[in-house]
Amino acid sequence: MSKFKDIKKIIIEKPLKLDCGQTINNYPLAYETYGKLNGNRSNAILIFHALTGDQFASGINPITKKDGWWSYALGPGKAIDTDKYFVIAANVIGGCMGSFGPSDINPESKKPYGTNFPVITINDMVNAQYNLLEYFKIEKLFSVIGGSMGGMQVLQFVSNFPNMALTAIPIACTASHSAQNIALNELGRQSIMADRNWQDGFYEEQNKQPDKGLAVARMAAHITYLSKAGLQEKFGRKLQERDDLKFSFDADFQIESYLRYQGSVFVDRFDANSYLYITRAMDYFDLTKKFGGNLSKAFEKSDTKFFIISFTSDWLYPTSENRDIVIALNAIGKNVGFVEISSDKGHDSFLLDIPDFLKTVKYFLNTSYKQIK
Amino acid sequence: MKKEFYNIAKLVTQNSKVLDVGCGNGELMKYITENISKDIRGIELSKSNVQKCVEKGLTVIEGNAEKDLKQFPDGSFDFVILSQTLQAFLNPENVLNELLRVGKKAIVSIPNFGHWKVRLHLLLKGTMPVTKNLPNEWYNTPNLHMCTIKDFENYCKKRDIKINLKNLKFHNFFSELGIFVLEK
Numbered sequence: 001m002s003k004f005k006d007i008k009k010i011i012i013e014k015p016l017k018l019d020c021g022q023t024i025n026n027y028p029l030a031y032e033t034y035g036k037l038n039g040n041r042s043n044a045i046l047i048f049h050a051l052t053g054d055q056f057a058s059g060i061n062p063i064t065k066k067d068g069w070w071s072y073a074l075g076p077g078k079a080i081d082t083d084k085y086f087v088i089a090a091n092v093i094g095g096c097m098g099s100f101g102p103s104d105i106n107p108e109s110k111k112p113y114g115t116n117f118p119v120i121t122i123n124d125m126v127n128a129q130y131n132l133l134e135y136f137k138i139e140k141l142f143s144v145i146g147g148s149m150g151g152m153q154v155l156q157f158v159s160n161f162p163n164m165a166l167t168a169i170p171i172a173c174t175a176s177h178s179a180q181n182i183a184l185n186e187l188g189r190q191s192i193m194a195d196r197n198w199q200d201g202f203y204e205e206q207n208k209q210p211d212k213g214l215a216v217a218r219m220a221a222h223i224t225y226l227s228k229a230g231l232q233e234k235f236g237r238k239l240q241e242r243d244d245l246k247f248s249f250d251a252d253f254q255i256e257s258y259l260r261y262q263g264s265v266f267v268d269r270f271d272a273n274s275y276l277y278i279t280r281a282m283d284y285f286d287l288t289k290k291f292g293g294n295l296s297k298a299f300e301k302s303d304t305k306f307f308i309i310s311f312t313s314d315w316l317y318p319t320s321e322n323r324d325i326v327i328a329l330n331a332i333g334k335n336v337g338f339v340e341i342s343s344d345k346g347h348d349s350f351l352l353d354i355p356d357f358l359k360t361v362k363y364f365l366n367t368s369y370k371q372i373k
Numbered sequence: 374m375k376k377e378f379y380n381i382a383k384l385v386t387q388n389s390k391v392l393d394v395g396c397g398n399g400e401l402m403k404y405i406t407e408n409i410s411k412d413i414r415g416i417e418l419s420k421s422n423v424q425k426c427v428e429k430g431l432t433v434i435e436g437n438a439e440k441d442l443k444q445f446p447d448g449s450f451d452f453v454i455l456s457q458t459l460q461a462f463l464n465p466e467n468v469l470n471e472l473l474r475v476g477k478k479a480i481v482s483i484p485n486f487g488h489w490k491v492r493l494h495l496l497l498k499g500t501m502p503v504t505k506n507l508p509n510e511w512y513n514t515p516n517l518h519m520c521t522i523k524d525f526e527n528y529c530k531k532r533d534i535k536i537n538l539k540n541l542k543f544h545n546f547f548s549e550l551g552i553f554v555l556e557k
Binding site: 336337338364 | 411414420423424427428429430431432433434435436444445446449
C-alpha cells in the first residue's frame with residue numbers, strides 16, 4: 001500500500017512454512033529500529049507488539065502521527081534505554097502496518113487477499129521475525145521483550161530458538177489462551193463479520209470498510225484492557241457534557257462517550273481483517289500443545305534468563321497465568337524472576353507510566369547487561 | 374548489614390547455587406552476589422521488599438515460600454537460606470521439609486527463645502519477653518512458633534536431620550540467634 005512506501009521493510013525470500021500448511025515467500029516484513037547496534041553486536045533487543053500495536057513503539061508513528069505504543073518504556077534514558085540498547089520492533093505478519101497482511105495484493109488475483117489470506121499463528125509471527133536477526137547479522141539477542149500478545153511471542157521465541165536470547169521479559173501474558181479470552185476475541189470477530197460492509201472479508205475491492213463492526217470490537221476489547229476499579233475511578237457515573245439524563249440512547253455517560261471515541265479512532269488506523277487474523281493467532285496459542293501439556297518442556301533447551309511481570313488488576317491475563325510460566329521454569333531449574341506490580345489500570349498497565357513496572361524492566365535489563373560485559 | 378548476615382554468608386560456598394527464602398529487601402542476597410556467588414535468587418512475599426530487591430538488580434520471585442517452594446525440583450540449589458522466618462510460618466515443619474528437599478543444604482537462623490535475657494524477662498517480669506530480636510508484643514507478633522536452640526536441635530535429631538552444633542548448652546543460654554546448616 002502506498003501509504004507505507006517510506007517505512008522500513010525487508011522482503012523475506014526464504015520460504016516460511018506456516019502452521020496452517022501453506023508456504024509463503026517473498027513477503028514484506030516492516031520494522032523500525034531505535035538506538036545503535038554496538039561493535040560486537042551484543043546490545044540488540046527484539047520487542048514484540050500486542051494485538052493492535054505495530055513497529056512504531058516509540059517516538060511519533062509516521063502513519064498515525066501519534067505517540068508510539070511503548071513511548072513510556074522505550075527511548076533514551078527510559079526503561080528500555082535506547083542510548084544503551086539497539087531495539088528492533090517489527091509489525092507482525094497478518095498485521096496492517098506494512099508487513100504481509102490480508103490487505104496486501106495477491107499477485108495471482110491482483111486483488112487484496114482479504115479472507116484468502118492464510119491463517120497465521122504466534123509461531124508463524126515469530127518465525128517470520130527471526131529473519132530480522134540474519135538481516136542485522138545478530139548472533140545472539142541481549143533480550144526479547146513484549147507484553148500481552150507480545151509476551152506470547154517472547155515465550156514462543158525462546159521455545160523456538162532456545163539460545164538466541166540472553167534474557168526474556170514476557171509481560172502480562174499467558175502460555176495458553178484461556179476460554180475467556182477466546183470468547184472475548186470471538187465477540188470482536190463476530191462484531192466485524194456482522195457488519196454488512198465486511199462482505200465476507202472482501203470489502204476493500206468493493207471500496208467498503210466494516211467500520212461499525214470494527215469499532216464495536218474495539219470498544220468491547222477496550223473494556224477488557226481496563227479494570228472495574230479503574231473505570232469507576234475515572235468515569236463513575238459522570239455524565240457527558242450534560243446536566244441530566246436525556247432519556248435517549250445518546251452517550252449520556254462519559255464512559256459511553258469514551259468508548260465510542262476509542263472505537264472511532266481505532267478504525268482509522270486498523271484493518272478489520274487484520275483484527276480477525278491476529279485475534280485468531282492469539283486464540284490458537286497454546287505453547288504446551290506441542291509438549292504434551294507440559295510447559296516446562298517448551299523451555300528445556302533454553303539458557304535464557306527470564307523475568308516475568310504481571311499486574312494486580314489485570315483480569316485478561318491474570319497473575320495466576322503468568323505465575324504458571326514461572327512455575328514451569330522453576331520446575332526445571334531455570335533462572336527466572338517474577339514480580340506482580342500493583343496497579344488499578346488493568347491489562348493496559350504494561351503500556352502506561354507505572355513507575356514500579358518501568359523500574360523493574362530497567363533494573364533487570366541493566367543488571368543483566370552489566371553481567372555480560 | 375546485620376552481623377547475622379555475615380555469619381550466614383560465611384557458610385555459603387563460593388559460586389554455589391543459592392535460594393534465599395524470604396529474602397526481605399535483598400541485603401543478604403546483594404552481599405552474597407557481590408562476594409560469594411552470582412547464582413542467587415530470592416523469594417519474597419512483600420511487594421515493597423520485592424521492589425527493593427529489584428532496585429538492587431537482584432533476581433527475585435514474588436511469592437509465598439509456604440506455597441511456592443514445591444515448584445522447585447529436588448536438590449535444585451546448593452544452599453537454601455531461611456533467615457529468622459521459620460517461626461513465622463503456619464506450618465514450619467512443612468517448610469523445613471521443603472527447604473531440605475529443594476536445597477542440598479539449608480542454612481536456617483532462628484531467634485533463640487532460650488537466651489538468658491528472654492528467660493530472665495519471663496522469670497522476673499512474668500510477661501512475654503520483648504527484646505531486640507523479639508521486638509513485638511504477644512498480640513502483634515508474627516512469630517507463631519517460637520523455639521529455643523535446644524528445641525531446634527532436638528527436633529532435628531528426631532527427624533534425622535544432620536545439624537552442625539558446637540557448645541550447644543552455652544549457645545542456648547548466650548545466643549540471641551541460632552544459625553544452623555542442615556542436611557537431610
